[in-house]
Amino acid sequence: MSETLLFFRQLVSKPIEISAIAPSSRFLAKAMARDLGPRTGRVVEFGPGTGRLTKGILNAGVAPEDLALYEMNPDFVTHLRAKFPGVSVHHAPAQTSVANERDVGAVISGLPLLSMPEALRREIVAAAFKILRPDGIYVQFTYGPRPALTDSDIEALNLTWTQTGYVALNLPPARVHTFRRK
Template sequence: MSLLEQIAFFREFRRRFETTGSILPSSRFLARAMTEPLRAHPRPRPLRILEIGPGTGAVTGSIVSQLQPGDVFDLVEINENFVAVLKNRFESDGAWRLRAAQSTIHNCPLQAFQSTAPYDVVISGLPFNNFPMSLVEELVSASWGHVAPGATYSFFEYMFVRSVRCSVGAKGDRERLTAIESYLQGRFRDSRFRRDWVFANVPPAWVQHLRKEA
């Protein structure tokens, strides 16, 4: 990722912390962990891939490098400045430009996004810990609705952020984070098939990999 893209990410972090979530883009190690299900996916046919909240494209680059002819790649990003960065990458970066025709950026909230069919691989960069509980429920339901039966859904969480913030935060924030923790654990208890620990990221992160029942 270029210096200009990192600056753009930091600028949006300062302007919109609630939807940006981190001071720095995801590392290549986190990007690799997030895209492991795509790398391991059987390919008897072209795949449908959805990335939710790509930001400036730290994980997108790893997805693009794995796209094959015929694959469909949709990106849903609410931040118009991030959308501009992504469009520039698809226009100017050689590797991205090769896959531009099969990639579509949708500048809208996830709840407003509609697709013609579910996806084989869904990858989310949404910062759930920053959202109200009601919005987390909306986003999780919307995300899960785009996952095809037998397909995978991957998202990341920063290690121990909820527990630390629950220890030092205001009462309202502690209650919100506790509710998010309980909801996510209960919602995906039977769907998780793997959790990756990524220490080479700021901050370190867990990647949760879920599979929808076929």
């Protein structure tokens, strides 16, 4: 089954879980992975879906054995395991990464944080920063003008952020935000 067909089948059957009208574009994947490369070390992706961002991460030079994916949808997990041999694919929520990962250079998130309750959003981002090394980055996209975290979440987690990309060639257009520890 094609990646696009898989996405749309999941969108129709689980619209709240998918929370997007189209798969991420290759342009968004490139923007999300712009600070990654062979020297990044371990990279973890939250919510890889069909693997569009995953492909961007690998194209940036991250080795398959340095990449771990955390995905809740079993159909996406099956697809990802077949499409990306050598990449570690976990059928588990993002927050469980704290049990498996350490010394991570970057967390790339395709999760629809804005459609989640604030407490869950904060829990997911807190988990990312538990596994990130001190200079690690958390990269998240959103369709709105502001990051997917409230100012109070950003303050409570002791983070700073910058908009590191705007991708008009995505449906809908997306902004990329990179978060770091203060």
